[in-house]
Amino acid sequence: MYIQGMYDELQASRMLGEDSWVTARRDGIANCFQTQRLTAGMLTDAITKHYQNNVDDWTIAPTMVFAEVTRRICLSYVNEERAKIGLAPWKASTGSITAGWSK
Secondary structure (H helix, E strand, O other): OHHHHHHHHHHHOOOOOOOHHHHHHHHHHHHHHHHHOOOHHHHHHHHHHHHHHOHHHHHOOHHHHHHHHHHHHOHHHHHHHHHHOOOOOOOOOOOOOHHHOOO
């Protein structure tokens, strides 16, 4: 399944010396998926729903929507990991990803 592969890549791609925010994001998402018992099918449905509700985002790749939808679903978990290492929390966002982009 395409989404499962994207999640697996996110979790498997650890790099020596990577930025702390990258580690916090990955660890927060992993905790979120485990705690919430999220599946690839559930994430696929959330991505599909995002595209259905935000037709402007049809122009962007599923990888970008995957990253943003996952961030939104798991934001509190990511922010927990960010707080542990002294990083400011990310702010919640809703709606179209491309809405804030200049056209």
